[in-house]
Amino acid sequence: AIQLTQSPSSLSASVGDRVTITCRASQGISSALAWYQQKPGKAPKLLIYDASSLESGVPSRFSGSGSGTDFTLTISSLQPEDFATYYCQQFNSYTTFGQGTRLEIK
Amino acid sequence: QVQLQESGPGLVKPSQTLSLTCTVSGGSISSGSYYWSWIRQPAGKGLEWIGRIYTSGSTNYNPSLKSRVTISVDTSKNQFSLKLSSVTAADTAVYYCAGGGSRTYDYWGQGTLVTVSS
Numbered sequence: 001a002i003q004l005t006q007s008p009s010s011l012s013a014s015v016g017d018r019v020t021i022t023c024r025a026s027q028g029i030s031s032a033l034a035w036y037q038q039k040p041g042k043a044p045k046l047l048i049y050d051a052s053s054l055e056s057g058v059p060s061r062f063s064g065s066g067s068g069t070d071f072t073l074t075i076s077s078l079q080p081e082d083f084a085t086y087y088c089q090q091f092n093s094y095t096t097f098g099q100g101t102r103l104e105i106k
Numbered sequence: 107q108v109q110l111q112e113s114g115p116g117l118v119k120p121s122q123t124l125s126l127t128c129t130v131s132g133g134s135i136s137s138g139s140y141y142w143s144w145i146r147q148p149a150g151k152g153l154e155w156i157g158r159i160y161t162s163g164s165t166n167y168n169p170s171l172k173s174r175v176t177i178s179v180d181t182s183k184n185q186f187s188l189k190l191s192s193v194t195a196a197d198t199a200v201y202y203c204a205g206g207g208s209r210t211y212d213y214w215g216q217g218t219l220v221t222v223s224s
Contacts, residue, residue: 001169032209043202043214044153050209087153091209094166095143097153 002026004088006098012106017078021101023071023088032091035064035073038100039084047086048073078103108133110203110215118197118222124190128203128215135184136161141206142186144177146199147217154199159186193222 003026013019023033031051036044046055048064051071061076075082083105088098114126128142135142143158157167159177167175171190179186190197198221206212 034210036211043204043217044211045214046206046210046212055210089153089211094168095155095158097145097155100152 002029002090002093002096004090004096004098006088006101008101009099010102010104012104013078014106015078015080019075019078019103021073021086023073023098025069025071025090028068029090029092031067033064033066033071034089034091036087036089037082037084038087044087108205108213110205110213112201112203112215112218114218114220116219116221118193118220119224120194120222121192124188124193124197124220124222126188126201126203126218126220127185128187130184130186130205135179135186136181139207141208142179143204143211144188145202145204147202148199156188156190195222198222
């Protein structure tokens with residue numbers, strides 16, 4: 001099974017900061033990667049699909065990049081509502097999720 | 107707007123079978139090229155994919171759970187279901203149903219907590 005490793009596992013940042021989260025796949029997955037945001041007690045919300053395509057309605061401060069084994073999610077200027085846990089998900093072989101990155105307020 | 111809603115017992119005894127249903131509203135479960143999936147999340151932990159069923163009825167399961175999982179669809183009720191047999195405390199989690207294409211999970215239910223305890 002393809003494993004996804006996210007880094008860091010947790011991150012403290014301030015409103016207005018630029019933040020980058022990394023997701024590394026154990027083998028190449030082309031661009032078959034999505035990013036989700038999850039807030040406590042809520043279902044995950046799709047942010048990015050096909051590694052770099054922004055889901056409709058998602059603010060443009062979110063962006064994704066990468067292909068093969070290395071991917072990044074960038075938030076260009078953190079807003080208060082962005083503090084949450086972020087997951088990557090691969091779709092190259094069935095599907096698996098990364099372990100999550102918790103983004104906290106500094 | 108497609109909406110999903112999980113339903114089923116919140117408490118299951120060890121060794122028994124966990125059964126959950128996901129009702130799809132706002133669209134037909136058999137239209138388009140959609141996968142309908144189950145994902146779970148133990149308290150304070152990450153997301154684990156359980157399996158999926160395609161609109162054709164074909165299924166794929168997480169290899170680690172495959173021997174215990176069955177996912178089925180009832181198009182007449184616009185529902186799909188999960189059965190997980192021989193449950194233990196390790197199966198205690200919030201269970202989500204989700205739907206989407208081959209490379210996205212566009213729609214999610216709100217999640218339902220299932221506790222395995224005697």
